[in-house]
Amino acid sequence: MKKMDCQTRCSLAxxxxxPMPEFFVSYWERVEKFQAFKGDLLIATYPKSGTTWTQEIVDLILNQGDIKKCMRAPTDERMPFLEWTESDPTLSGITRLQKMDPPRVIKTHLPIQLVPHSFWKAGCKVIYMARNPKDTVVSYFHFDRMDLTQPEPGSWSEYLEKFMKGQLAWGSWYDHVKGYWRERENKAILYLFFEDMKEDPAREVRRIAEFLGQQLPESTISGIAQNTTFTAMRKNPMANYSSIPDTIFDRKVSDFMRKGEVGDWRNHFSPEQNAVFEDQYKKMMANVPIPFRFEI
Ligand code: A3P
Structure with missing residues (x-):
């Protein structure tokens, strides 16, 4: 196993x-100067919004539903993580990307204002997947409990407060979802929702395929939806992050493929926390009517 910069819980810078994991920030210049090419596709999300799910769907679409081809390597090798950069270049998303021939599929959690300029200059398409903030923060909390590179999450109530203040890695959920929403018609951004994917996966797979200019038969669309259910992906060693060692993902605490549901927030938010959250949500979203759903 290679030595990572962050062997234990890191601070944010x-x-x-x-705010972002400090080991990324040391190499920020590499991210800023990253050269995207025409045809590269960016999958952008706030953490825990269904990134891996979207990545798997996209890879299957681009490979006409061929699951064997999509099992050629783990997710982070097939579709590298743009801003994950550290001193060992072989572990850095950018190094992996530089070794791949365009068009590449690239993952990012960066808010829109930090996306390297070359993506816009090259006219790259972007798929943005958004998830309602209550389920997002619950998922993020459990992830930070198990991902030993992330800062110590503290208690659930402390964590929720940090989320509401925009103090978690990758910053404010509100700014993130609003930033891509506002630009979706000026740029080639397909804005999707986790809840819609849960409700009708085949419909959303079809939308993604159309956005990517891929004409696929209905049987392939439904095959992709079947191969990307929570249960199917949980069993797929190339899509469930089982390649990440237990020294980084403490699976005794939680699993990466945890529940994959809409509405799990009800098991975590107290009535008081929910009232305070609703109040902030109404204020923060008043000027941007993004149709989030908290249950389906
Ligand atoms: P939970 O923690 O609520 O289970 P990301 O990939 O952005 O880190 O998001 C991870 C979240 O998406 C986790 O949510 C994970 O279980 C969920 N997820 C991953 N694949 C999924 C799938 N195929 N169907 C539904 N949810 C999925």
């Missing part, structure tokens, strides 16, 4: 006011 800031890039243009956005």
């Amino acid at each position: 800031e890039v243009q006011g956005i």
Whole structure:
């Protein structure tokens, strides 16, 4: 196993006011100068919004539903993580990307203002997957409990407070979802929702395929939906992050493929926490009517 910069829980540092794991920040210049090419596709999300799910769907679409081809390597090798950069270049998303021939599929959690300029200059398409904030923060909490590279999450109530203040890695959920929403018609951004994917996966797979200019028969669309259910992905060693060692993902605490549901927030938010959250949500979202659903 290669030595990572962050062998234990890291602190956060800031890039243009956005908190991020400090080991990324040391190499920020590499991210800023990253060269995207025409045809590269960016999958952008706030953490825990269904990134891996979207990645698997996209890879299957681009490979006409061929699951064997999509099992050629783990997710982070097939579709590298743009801003994950550290001193050992072989572990860095950018190094992996530089070795791949365009068009590449690239994952990012960066808010829109930090996306390297070359993506816009090259006219790259972007798929943005958003998830309602209550389920997102619950998922993020359990992830930070098990991902030993992330800062110590503290108690659930402390964690929720940090989320509401935009103090978690990658910053404010509100700014993130609003940033991509506002630009979706000016740029080639397909804005999707986790809840819609749960409700009708085949419909959303079809939308993604159309956005990517892929004409697929209905049987392939439904095959992709079947191969990307929570149960199917949980069993797929190339899509469930089982390649990440237990020294980084403490699976005794939680699993990466945890529940994959809409509405799990009800098992975590107290009535008081929910009232305070609703109040903030109404204020923060008043000017941008993004149709989030908290249950389906
Ligand atoms: P939970 O923690 O609520 O289970 P990301 O990939 O952005 O880190 O998001 C991870 C979340 O998406 C986790 O949510 C995970 O279980 C869920 N997820 C991953 N694949 C999924 C799938 N095929 N169907 C539903 N949820 C999925």
